Amino acid sequence: MHLYRAVSEAMTVHETNFFRDRTTFDALRDHILPKLIERRRSSRRLRIWSAACSTGQEAYSVAMLLREHLPQREDWDIRIMGTDISQQTVEYASEGTYSRPEVNCGLPVRMLLRYMTRSEEQWQINPDLRAMCDFQRRNLCVSTAGLPLFDLILLRNVLFYLDSECRTSLLTAAHHHLAEDGFLVLGEIEQAEDVTDLFQPNDSAASLFYRPRKIV
Numbered sequence: 001m002h003l004y005r006a007v008s009e010a011m012t013v014h015e016t017n018f019f020r021d022r023t024t025f026d027a028l029r030d031h032i033l034p035k036l037i038e039r040r041r042s043s044r045r046l047r048i049w050s051a052a053c054s055t056g057q058e059a060y061s062v063a064m065l066l067r068e069h070l071p072q073r074e075d076w077d078i079r080i081m082g083t084d085i086s087q088q089t090v091e092y093a094s095e096g097t098y099s100r101p102e103v104n105c106g107l108p109v110r111m112l113l114r115y116m117t118r119s120e121e122q123w124q125i126n127p128d129l130r131a132m133c134d135f136q137r138r139n140l141c142v143s144t145a146g147l148p149l150f151d152l153i154l155l156r157n158v159l160f161y162l163d164s165e166c167r168t169s170l171l172t173a174a175h176h177h178l179a180e181d182g183f184l185v186l187g188e189i190e191q192a193e194d195v196t197d198l199f200q201p202n203d204s205a206a207s208l209f210y211r212p213r214k215i216v
């Protein structure tokens with residue numbers, strides 16, 4: 001591994017877990033995903049970006065919620081893209097294999113048994129859930145060119161690692177890549193004032209959800 005990347009891997013905090021921040025995932029389940037599903041009922045197409053996905057639990061948690069809402073998922077074209085600057089975490093996420101402590105942290109037993117399969121001491125994401133997600137290495141501080149338009153962007157627990165220039169350009173890019181009626185989700189300790197020019201709080205759900213403002 002290149003020295004710079006090795007140092008950066010060692011210094012970066014990859015902490016995450018399934019359904020991290022219960023209130024956010026409750027709001028996703030009860031308000032945001034039902035709204036998006038209703039809005040996309042004719043196209044049956046959903047694009048979701050878990051930016052800074054770490055080892056993938058955030059992306060798989062959203063995939064599980066979508067499966068709960070859409071048992072007939074085969075009729076829908078759903079892609080969840082997970083990206084992270086760390087090659088190691090992206091590979092881990094792609095593997096979709098988690099230890100017992102990892103699945104014991106935040107994942108309801110019902111979801112564990114429905115969407116994962118035990119293999120000795122490890123738990124493996126089931127193939128149909130795995131097939132909904134793509135993982136790739138991407139630095140959020142460089143160009144987001146080539147990314148599609150998303151219906152939902154999760155930008156959680158990463159903004160505070162970035163300098164203000166990068167935060168501003170990333171939020172501008174998120175605005176550019178978010179559908180007009182899509183949603184941005186921040187982490188519980190993210191700075192809302194960073195986003196006020198480009199996004200407005202969504203009033204019908206938890207305060208960490210934002211809608212893009214129209215730029216005239």
Ligand SMILES: C[S@@+](CC[C@H](N)C(=O)[O-])C[C@H]1O[C@@H](n2cnc3c(N)ncnc32)[C@H](O)[C@@H]1O
Nearest residue numbers: 014015016052054084085086139140156157158
């Ligand atoms: C604390 S984890 C957050 C994981 C997940 N979003 C969550 O909320 O549980 C922060 C992640 O941000 C990633 N990260 C930090 N700087 C980044 C950058 N410039 N581009 C992409 N990912 C970055 C780290 O590698 C790490 O995996």
